[in-house]
Amino acid sequence: MSVSEIDALVALLAKIPGLGPRSARRAAFYLIKRRESVMTPLARALGAVAQNIRTCSICHNLDTHDPCIICSGPKRDRSVICVVEDVADLWAMERISGFSGTYHVLGGTLSALDGVGPEDLDIAGLVRRARDPETKEVILATNATVDGQTTAHYIAQTLSPCAVRISGLAHGVPVGGELDYLDEGTLSAALKARHPL
16 A cells, blocks of 8 residues: 555545544554454445445435335334434434334425525425324424424424324433533523423
């Protein structure tokens, strides 16, 4: 491997979120030192993913199958759709193993500053799915940001004519969180979402 090839590898690794130039250089040298045990299998895995990855035609998850393993899963509750901003959010929800419904990936959030409008997200596909008689509930699991909440509000209004229950994730104090470490927005949301004990 020549210096220019190493530099190209470092430059590509530096494009990965969370890896700056120094971290990318360390990762490159780690891979080079472990060519047989790490670099070669990683290259094969990357090639396989690049060739075989597909976007699910139902929920827009990334998988090697279409429909994805979630949408085609026999134990999934198709009456519940959890709406998320992107695939990373879907994968985060799947990590908790507490949700057995299906998903709908919007592909982002509404943002006037970035010029992202409703036509740039897959809201129309969500409306089609919500109109299916099998669908009973749509959970809006957008992030607790201004854009995320704006998107959730817009979707709730858009889905209001549909015969589905529309719900959102609770926001507030995280499990194990201490009040003096929380920001004002989180505390305010927790106070507004209080419930009787």
